Amino acid sequence: MRDLDLTTLRLFVSVCETGNIARAGEKASIVGSAISKRLAQLEHQVGTPLLVRKRHGVVPTAAGQTLLEHARGMLDSAARIERDMQSYVAGGRGQVRILASVSAMTESLADDVASFLRRPANRNIRVDLEERVSPEIVRGVREGLASLGVCWDATEHKGLHARPYRKDTLCVVVPQGHPLAAKRKLRFADTLDYEHVSLPVNSAVQLMLQRNASQLGRTVNHRVVVTNFEAALRVVHAGLAISLVPREVAEAPAASMGLRLVPLAEPWAERRFILCFRDAGSLTPAAQMLVDHLASLAPP
Known part of the structure; x- marks a missing residue:
């Protein structure tokens, strides 16, 4: 029929x-x-x-x-x-899927999305968040698995459109009494004599650290690999290794754990995040509204 x-x-x-x-x-x-x-x-x-x-x-x-x-x-x-x-x-209804790095998710993205959804005009919009490492974020957006990706701007995102989002600053976190704890600032090379706790090796930060270590003729000694910053800080607190983490994530828990945060004196220590998407024409009205909201939070 x-x-x-x-x-x-x-x-x-x-x-x-x-x-x-x-x-x-x-x-x-x-x-x-x-x-x-x-x-x-x-x-x-x-x-x-x-x-x-x-x-x-x-x-x-x-x-x-x-x-x-x-x-x-x-x-x-x-x-x-x-x-x-x-x-x-x-623009009053829709569903938006976001792939985001652990840094963006831990620092501000969840709160920023929540503030967007609290607006009465957006009450019928659903936003789904999924944590991925940066290369997977870019690939997922390219392949249409998500409308929007949030990752470090140093991630290779050729072929995607991007708008600025927030930023953070990497620092070195060490236990009190560690040889590096008395330093006022550190170069990355100063950390390479010690074992590190890090995020997965295919994350954008770890790839960048490996690249910079290679330029110094050194390697990063990964003693422990974890999937989130809370676990990284616990490993540091146990005295097993040091770690490079965003100050914005580590400041409050480090104070409660008695850890020391030492500024990292490298030009790449300040990281900027981007909102990446295929093109403006591919965004639904709801996704475009969310992009505009998140981009409005970018620092000058």
């Missing part, structure tokens, strides 16, 4: 509800003969009579009554689709 035509179903429902083809035609501004032709085609399509012609009108057959119930459901669903799509166009 061919796909049922919604216009014909709408007319069929109107005929059943009014009990009269002429009155249904008046409501739809269609001549009765045109409706009769559509109904005959519908009966031919489903292969059974749907209406019984009476002296003063029509009534549905048993098959017609069944079709009437289905038709009402289909028309109701179609109306909801139309309303939802209109809401998307107006």
Whole structure:
């Protein structure tokens, strides 16, 4: 059976509800003969009579009554689709998926998204967040797995559009009493004599650290690899290794753990994050509104 035509179903429902083809035609501004032709085609399509012609009108057959119930459901669903799509166009409803680095997720992104969703105009927008390492973020956005990616701007993102977001500053976190704890600032080379706790080796930060160590003719000695900064600080607190972490993440927990944060005197210690997406035309109204909100939080 061919796909049922919604216009014909709408007319069929109107005929059943009014009990009269002429009155249904008046409501739809269609001549009765045109409706009769559509109904005959519908009966031919489903292969059974749907209406019984009476002296003063029509009534549905048993098959017609069944079709009437289905038709009402289909028309109701179609109306909801139309309303939802209109809401998307107006920017009041939508779903946005974000892939974000652990730094962005831990520092500010969750709070920034929450502030966006608290606005009354955005109450029907859903934002899904998923943590990924930076190369996977870029690949996921390129492949259409997410509308938006949030990662370090040093990540290779060729082919994607980008807008600035927030920034942070890497520092060295060490236990009190560690040989580096008395330093006022440190060069990256100063840390390479000690074992590190780090994030996964394919994260943007670790790739950058390995590259800088290689330029110094050295390697980073990864004693422990963890997936989040809280675990990294606990490893440092246990005295097993030192770590390079964003000051914005480490400041409060480091104070409670008695850890020392030492500024990192490197030009790359200050990191800027970006919002990356395929192009503005690919963003839904909801995604564009979220991008504008997050970009407005970028420092000057």
